[in-house]
Amino acid sequence: MLKLSTLQGRDKIRSSLAGAMAGGRIPHALLIVGPNGTGKTTLAKAIANGAMCMSPVNGDPCGQCMACKLIAGGMTPELTYIEPDEKGLIPVSAVRQAIDNMYIKPAYASHRVCVIDDCDAMNAQAQNALLKTLEEPPATGMLILTTSHPDLLLPTVISRISRFDIDRADEEETVEYISANYPSSYNRAHFIHMYTGGARGQIDQICTDPEFMELREQTMAHFTAMTSDALDAAYGFATWFEKESDNEEHILKMLMTLYSDMLMLSTGLVSRIINRDYQAKLTTLMEFLTPDLCMKATNAISEYRRRRKSAVNHKMCCEALGLDLTISKSK
Numbered sequence: 001m002l003k004l005s006t007l008q009g010r011d012k013i014r015s016s017l018a019g020a021m022a023g024g025r026i027p028h029a030l031l032i033v034g035p036n037g038t039g040k041t042t043l044a045k046a047i048a049n050g051a052m053c054m055s056p057v058n059g060d061p062c063g064q065c066m067a068c069k070l071i072a073g074g075m076t077p078e079l080t081y082i083e084p085d086e087k088g089l090i091p092v093s094a095v096r097q098a099i100d101n102m103y104i105k106p107a108y109a110s111h112r113v114c115v116i117d118d119c120d121a122m123n124a125q126a127q128n129a130l131l132k133t134l135e136e137p138p139a140t141g142m143l144i145l146t147t148s149h150p151d152l153l154l155p156t157v158i159s160r161i162s163r164f165d166i167d168r169a170d171e172e173e174t175v176e177y178i179s180a181n182y183p184s185s186y187n188r189a190h191f192i193h194m195y196t197g198g199a200r201g202q203i204d205q206i207c208t209d210p211e212f213m214e215l216r217e218q219t220m221a222h223f224t225a226m227t228s229d230a231l232d233a234a235y236g237f238a239t240w241f242e243k244e245s246d247n248e249e250h251i252l253k254m255l256m257t258l259y260s261d262m263l264m265l266s267t268g269l270v271s272r273i274i275n276r277d278y279q280a281k282l283t284t285l286m287e288f289l290t291p292d293l294c295m296k297a298t299n300a301i302s303e304y305r306r307r308r309k310s311a312v313n314h315k316m317c318c319e320a321l322g323l324d325l326t327i328s329k330s331k
C-alpha cells in the first residue's frame with residue numbers, strides 16, 4: 001500500500017508531514033507544490049491513505065484496520081479524487097460536490113479525504129467555493145491540493161492552507177546525470193536543472209527532443225524583439241505563438257524564466273539567473289526592461305493562462321499577450 005515512509009527522496013516533506021500527522025493531529029488542508037513529474041499525486045495519495053487509516057503510525061497506514069483493508073483491495077469509498085477535465089478545467093460543481101462529501105461522517109475510515117490534483121485548473125469561483133471549508137474544516141475531513149502553478153491560486157486560498165514544496169533535486173545530481181546520459185547537453189545543464197526543478201522525467205524529455213533548444217532560441221529572439229518599440233514585434237510574436245500552440249506551455253515557462261532573470265539581474269542576484277548562457281544578452285536589455293515592466297509581463301502571462309481557460313478566442317489571446325509584452329512608449 002502506498003505510504004509516506006516508503007516514498008523515495010522526499011525526506012524533508014515526509015518528516016514534516018509525519019510530524020504533523022503523528023498522534024492523530026491530521027492537518028485539515030494541505031497544498032503540495034512542485035514541478036510536473038515530481039510525484040505530487042503519489043505523495044497526495046500516500047498522505048490520504050495515512051489519513052483514512054483508523055490507527056496510523058507516524059502518518060503511515062497500519063495495514064490492518066478496515067480502512068486499510070479496503071484501500072489494499074482497491075476500494076476507497078471515503079476518498080474523492082478530482083482532476084482537470086478534458087478541457088483542462090475543474091468545474092465549480094465538482095468542487096462543491098466534493099466539499100459536501102467532506103462534511104459527511106466517514107463510515108469506513110477515520111477521515112474523508114478529497115484530493116484535488118492540478119488545483120490551479122479551478123477558476124476563481126471554484127477556488128472561492130473552498131474558502132468556507134478552509135475556514136471551518138469538518139473534524140473528520142481532509143483536503144489535499146496539488147499544483148505546479150501556485151501563482152494561479154487566489155491569495156485567500158494560499159493563506160489558509162499549509163503549503164509543502166517538494167524538494168528540488170540538487171544541481172550537482174542533475175549535472176552528473178546529464179553528463180552521464182546526455183553529454184551533448186552538458187553546457188546547458190544549469191538551465192535544464194532550473195527549468196525542470198531536477199525532475200528526471202522532464203530532463204529525459206528535454207534532452208531527447210532536438211526541437212526543445214530550437215524553441216528556446218526562438219523564444220529568446222521574440223523576447224528580445226518585444227523589448228523594443230515595435231508593434232511588428234507584438235504581432236510577430238502573436239502569429240508565431242499561435243502556430244506553436246503545442247509548445248505553448250514551454251514558451252510561457254521560458255518567457256517566465258527570462259522575466260525572472262531580468263528581475264534577478266536588476267537586484268544583483270546574478271547567481272540565481274536561470275538562463276546563464278544568455279546572461280550577456282539579457283544584461284544589454286536591462287536599460288529597457290525595468291523591474292516594473294517585468295512584473296507587468298509576468299502578470300500578462302498569468303492573465304493569458306486565465307483567458308485560455310475561459311475559452312476566449314485563441315488568436316485574440318495571443319495578440320493580447322504579444323501587445324502586453326511589447327514595450328511601447330505609450331506605456
Ligand SMILES: [Zn+2]
Nearest residue numbers: 053062065068
Ligand atoms: Zn489502518
